Structures are given as structure tokens and as C-alpha cells.
Amino acid sequence: MKSTWFAPLFLLLLTANAFAQGNLDPLPNVLLIVTDDMGYGDMSSQGAQGFSTPNLDKLAGQGTRFTSFYVAQPVCTASRAAFLSGCYPNRVSLQGALNHTSKNGIHPDEYLLPEMFKDLGYATAGMGKWHLGTVMEFWPTRNGFDEWFGTPYSNDNTKYHPVLADEMPPFPLYEGETVVELDPDQSQFTKRITEKAISFIERNKDRPFFLYLPQIMPHVPIFASEQFKGKTEHGLYGDVIEELDWSVGELMRTLDRLKLTDNTIVIFFSDNGPWPSYGEHAGDAGPFREGKLTTFEGGVRVPCIMRWPGHIPANRVCDEPIMSIDLLPTLTKIVGGQMPTKKIDGLDISEVLTTKDGKTPHEAYFFFGGTGLQAVRSGKWKLHFPHPYITVAGEPGKGGKPSNWGKNPAQSITQSGIEGIASRHGGRVEHIELSLFDLESDPGETKNLASQYPEVVERLSKLADPIRQDLGDSLTGVEGTGVREAGWAK
Structure with missing residues (x-):
């Protein structure tokens, strides 16, 4: 069972009583931004050439840049299954990547990160690529999200696939559980996702929220809007990264404008490393070997920034190894939520996030x-x-x-x-x-x-x-x- 009605109700009553007595600070908002196939070396602060990421660099200056942050598997579905469930993807049997023909997905009994937040009274929304099941029983709105805007699987499972284009059905874009467009203009994805996210923040500025943005770019095929296309010396890939950086800036400015910055945990990372076979349309793994689909560092060590003013130290670089499976137990502890009843693999890494010399509780990853x-x-x-x-x-x-x-x-x-x-x-x-x-x-x-x-x-x-x-x-x-x-x- 995902949860019983009693447990979340008890938590809500307990939290409300504590707030009423002035015993708790306001619950922090959580903004989780996950890019798709972005390389470790695709930020200016980590050596990017031919394009710049000023908003990510600013975010890093206001928080901590984690230089040994790992995802659990170097491929889309498995990576998402891991950080949303707190498990190695093999535990929940979601290795590899689902596609438009897949009939499997995240099991309804797994207790996911958005469900923990929803049970605690948070407003929850996701915008971007889901990739944990195309069948409606595995859909985001059945897994803790109040709102969803995005696609069910990767954007190469479309008429743009380099090998299988003729076999691909029209690419669906969903609002909630309804298909609102087929084969949408992919150059508008980053912009539209950003606009939807800003609207959600504005509508929920007076209550705690969990906002998950699994961006569709820069997974191939890559597209940039007219505002960014042709802007960088690095070509289209650089344009795409600068637009993603713009998106981060727009979101941070929205938090500033609504005076939510100090009470919002911002987490940014990539779902896995770059896809080297795609050359000029792929990212840069920096000093690391190989990329996506491999367990060399280039495939599993990804760019990561976290900011929470007053809690996560500013202008810090931390090289302590941590992994995306640790986000669920860590955030659950921070907000006082309910842990999954089934075994998970992640551990609380709040000491690493908030203290200068914090060490991972894992002996190994x-x-x-x-x-x-x-x-x-x-x-x-x-x-x-x-x-x-x-x-x-x-x-x-x-x-x-x-x-x-x-x-x-x-x-x-x-x-x-x-x-x-x-x-x-x-x-x-x-x-x-x-x-x-x-x-x-x-x-x-x-x-x-x-x-x-x-x-x-x-x-x-x-x-x-x-x-x-x-x-x-x-x-x-x-x-x-x-x-x-x-x-x-x-």
C-alpha cells in the first residue's frame, strides 16, 4: 500500500498544531530541476566552452556545488525511478528506459517523493518528461502529483528518431491525464515548461509546494526557441543549454519576487551524463570517461547544485560522494514526512548538505x-x-x-x-x-x-x-x- 489514510491525516494534524503553537518554522518549498543528458562539463563553473550559464553559476554561488554527485543508473527511466523512490532502480525493477510500447511502469505500491509531500499537505506539480510508465495507472497524477504537464517518454521516440522514425506514433503532450497536443513544437518545450512552473509557484505562494521539473532538453533531438537559436559559439547544443540556464534564472527571479527564496530548497542536477555518440548534439562529460549508458564517471557523475539559504552553505564546493537515492530520505527528514514502509537504499545526507565537513553515511555506492x-x-x-x-x-x-x-x-x-x-x-x-x-x-x-x-x-x-x-x-x-x-x- 502507498499509505493509509490515518498516517497522513495524523501528520497533517500534528503539523497544524505545531504551527498554531509557534513551534515550527514554515515548511520549506522544494523545487527539483532535472535536465536530461546534460554533461558534468556543461556549466561555466565546470569548464563549459562556447556558451555560458550565468544563472546556474549564480545559483552555485548562493548554494553548494556538489562535484561528486551520482545518479543510480546512466539512463533515463532507471535514474528517475531511483531518485523518486529512494531505491536503486533494480530494487523496483525499472532498469533501462521505457518507450512508447512499454506496458510496465513504477509499481503503484511504491511510495514516491511526491506522495510524501502530498500526504504532508504540500501542493505538488510536475512538468516535463515522466518516463515511469505510459499506462495511466502509472501516471504522475496517480503518484502524488496534483498537476502534470509534459510527455510520457523521451522525445526521440518520435518522428525525429534517427533510426526508427517511421515506426513512431505521434508524440503526445499531456495536461493532467488528457492529451492536449500531438507532435508539439519541441523548440517551445523549455519555454512552456518554465511558464507553467512560474504559474504554479504564483498560485501556491501561500502554501508549501513541491515542484518537479524534469526538463526534456538536452536529450536528442535538441531544439531551442527562436530567442536562443544561433546565439552561442557552440552551436545548437550551446543554445539549448543557455535556454535551460535562462529557465533557471526565471524560476529564481520568481522566487525572489514572491519573497520565497529563503524558504525554498532548490536542487538542480542531470538525470545522467551526455550521449557521446551524438557528437556536436551531445554534452561534455568534463574530465570523466565515456557518458550515458556506461557506469564510468562520465555516465553517472553529473552536475549538481543545491541552495537553501541559511541551511546549505553558500559559495561552497563539496566533493563528498552522494547519490540521488539519498534525496527522498533526506527531504523526508527535513520536512517531517512519512518514510516508505518498504525497504529503500537511500540514506539521510542532510549532514553533507548543511555542514562543511559532513560525510556520507554510505560505506559504498x-x-x-x-x-x-x-x-x-x-x-x-x-x-x-x-x-x-x-x-x-x-x-x-x-x-x-x-x-x-x-x-x-x-x-x-x-x-x-x-x-x-x-x-x-x-x-x-x-x-x-x-x-x-x-x-x-x-x-x-x-x-x-x-x-x-x-x-x-x-x-x-x-x-x-x-x-x-x-x-x-x-x-x-x-x-x-x-x-x-x-x-x-x-
């Missing part, structure tokens, strides 16, 4: 590629278990087409698994052996130190054993005992 346990990080060390991965095939793509486009007319579009993904998106499959990297001295994961530090390899391998038994590992043939079913359409 684990990285799955699909159903395979591929890597573990503990402290400065990251151990990759032997596994296949996708890398760029030949020259990076151009003009919205993936790398090696058109050079292999026999290219399969029906092949499944990692080989099929590589084929459809211009990549090739390579393999990594058991490899240990010191991320402090070698953030690019280039020097395998496994033979030099066998004791570290042994320690990290032992840390992985329990999670392998719990969540399974297709690389070693282990079936997890703690895996829960996804939802399936009735």
Missing part, C-alpha cells in the same frame, strides 16, 4: 548497468567488475545523427541487448577487465591499479557481495532476493 552490477565506489576508490560497455564507434555524430551514421547499411535495428543499443545509436561494444581506479588522482579512470592494491580490490569486492545477493547480478548469474516487481498494465 553501487552502479548497475541494466541488471548487471558493474562498479562500486568507496571513498576515493572505484572498482569496475568485468563487463561490456558502449563507446563511440568512429567519429562522433553530426547534425543530430549518431556516430558512424550511414556507414553500415546492414546495421540491425531489431537486435536486442547492449549490442542492439550500440547498433541503433552508433556505438560499439567493448569490455573492461577487473579494474581499480583512484578517482582523486585519476578521475578519468585511465590507470588500472588492481594489481598494485589487491587488498582494496578485495575490500570493495566484499562490499559488493551483499548488494549482489539483494538486488541480483546478471553478470555473475545471481538472482536478487530483495527485488520487487514493477507495475504491469492490467
Whole structure:
């Protein structure tokens, strides 16, 4: 069960009584902005070239830039399932990415972040890409959101798909549970999402709100509005990032205008790293190796900024490892909400957020590629278990087409698994052996130190054993005992 009627009612009565007696500060608003496929190096403060992100830089100056912030899996659906449920996506059986044919989604019994806020009396809204189920029983409005404006899956599952365009149905845009447009103008997505978000903030300025903005850009195909198109030296990708930066600025100015800044927690990050195969239409992973669809740092370490004046230190850079699965338990503790009754994997990281020397409560973080346990990080060390991965095939793509486009007319579009993904998106499959990297001295994961530090390899391998038994590992043939079913359409 998601929750009983008694628990949220009790919380509401308790909170109302505390407010009446003056025992509590006002509940903070939460604004969660998640871009799609933005690279670690796509902010000026992290080395962007050819375009600028002044609003993100200002936000970072007013809060903390987290330089070792991880998502739980380097692909869209899995990443979203993780931070909204507080679980590794393998626990809730949502690895990979759903598409327009998918009949599964987030299970109705999972207790998600928006449901926690809604049960506490918050106004809740989401605008952008959902990607946790196209069937209505898995829809945002069935999972804690009062309002929803956006799309059910990625914007390449459309007539713009580089390989499967002829097989794609019209792309639906929803308001609530109603399709309001088919194949909308994608160049207007960022602007429209921003306008809807501002309207929601204005309408709920006198009550606590949770606003979730999973932006559709810069996932390919990329589009910028006329106001931003052709504006940067970096081409269309730079234009798209500057428009997303503009959106952040508009939202921050709205909070300022309504005097909500001091009481609003703002969290900004990307759902995974950039998609290197798309070349000039993809982002920059900065100093890190590879990108989306891999568990190298370029795929799972993403840009992240958090601001909460008076609580999260301003003008700070924090390199302590934290992960998106920790957001649910942390925010739940901050607002005094109800924790899920089912097991989750995230832990409270409020000490890392609010204190200079706060340390993660996790001994290790684990990285799955699909159903395979591929890597573990503990402290400065990251151990990759032997596994296949996708890398760029030949020259990076151009003009919205993936790398090696058109050079292999026999290219399969029906092949499944990692080989099929590589084929459809211009990549090739390579393999990594058991490899240990010191991320402090070698953030690019280039020097395998496994033979030099066998004791570290042994320690990290032992840390992985329990999670392998719990969540399974297709690389070693282990079936997890703690895996829960996804939802399936009735």
C-alpha cells in the first residue's frame, strides 16, 4: 500500500498544531530541476566552452556545488525511478528506459517523493518528461502529483528518431491525464515548461509546494526557441543549454519576487551524463570517461547544485560522494514526512548538505548497468567488475545523427541487448577487465591499479557481495532476493 489514510491525516494534524503553537518554522518549498543528458562539463563553473550559464553559476554561488554527485543508473527511466523512490532502480525493477510500447511502469505500491509531500499537505506539480510508465495507472497524477504537464517518454521516440522514425506514433503532450497536443513544437518545450512552473509557484505562494521539473532538453533531438537559436559559439547544443540556464534564472527571479527564496530548497542536477555518440548534439562529460549508458564517471557523475539559504552553505564546493537515492530520505527528514514502509537504499545526507565537513553515511555506492552490477565506489576508490560497455564507434555524430551514421547499411535495428543499443545509436561494444581506479588522482579512470592494491580490490569486492545477493547480478548469474516487481498494465 502507498499509505493509509490515518498516517497522513495524523501528520497533517500534528503539523497544524505545531504551527498554531509557534513551534515550527514554515515548511520549506522544494523545487527539483532535472535536465536530461546534460554533461558534468556543461556549466561555466565546470569548464563549459562556447556558451555560458550565468544563472546556474549564480545559483552555485548562493548554494553548494556538489562535484561528486551520482545518479543510480546512466539512463533515463532507471535514474528517475531511483531518485523518486529512494531505491536503486533494480530494487523496483525499472532498469533501462521505457518507450512508447512499454506496458510496465513504477509499481503503484511504491511510495514516491511526491506522495510524501502530498500526504504532508504540500501542493505538488510536475512538468516535463515522466518516463515511469505510459499506462495511466502509472501516471504522475496517480503518484502524488496534483498537476502534470509534459510527455510520457523521451522525445526521440518520435518522428525525429534517427533510426526508427517511421515506426513512431505521434508524440503526445499531456495536461493532467488528457492529451492536449500531438507532435508539439519541441523548440517551445523549455519555454512552456518554465511558464507553467512560474504559474504554479504564483498560485501556491501561500502554501508549501513541491515542484518537479524534469526538463526534456538536452536529450536528442535538441531544439531551442527562436530567442536562443544561433546565439552561442557552440552551436545548437550551446543554445539549448543557455535556454535551460535562462529557465533557471526565471524560476529564481520568481522566487525572489514572491519573497520565497529563503524558504525554498532548490536542487538542480542531470538525470545522467551526455550521449557521446551524438557528437556536436551531445554534452561534455568534463574530465570523466565515456557518458550515458556506461557506469564510468562520465555516465553517472553529473552536475549538481543545491541552495537553501541559511541551511546549505553558500559559495561552497563539496566533493563528498552522494547519490540521488539519498534525496527522498533526506527531504523526508527535513520536512517531517512519512518514510516508505518498504525497504529503500537511500540514506539521510542532510549532514553533507548543511555542514562543511559532513560525510556520507554510505560505506559504498553501487552502479548497475541494466541488471548487471558493474562498479562500486568507496571513498576515493572505484572498482569496475568485468563487463561490456558502449563507446563511440568512429567519429562522433553530426547534425543530430549518431556516430558512424550511414556507414553500415546492414546495421540491425531489431537486435536486442547492449549490442542492439550500440547498433541503433552508433556505438560499439567493448569490455573492461577487473579494474581499480583512484578517482582523486585519476578521475578519468585511465590507470588500472588492481594489481598494485589487491587488498582494496578485495575490500570493495566484499562490499559488493551483499548488494549482489539483494538486488541480483546478471553478470555473475545471481538472482536478487530483495527485488520487487514493477507495475504491469492490467
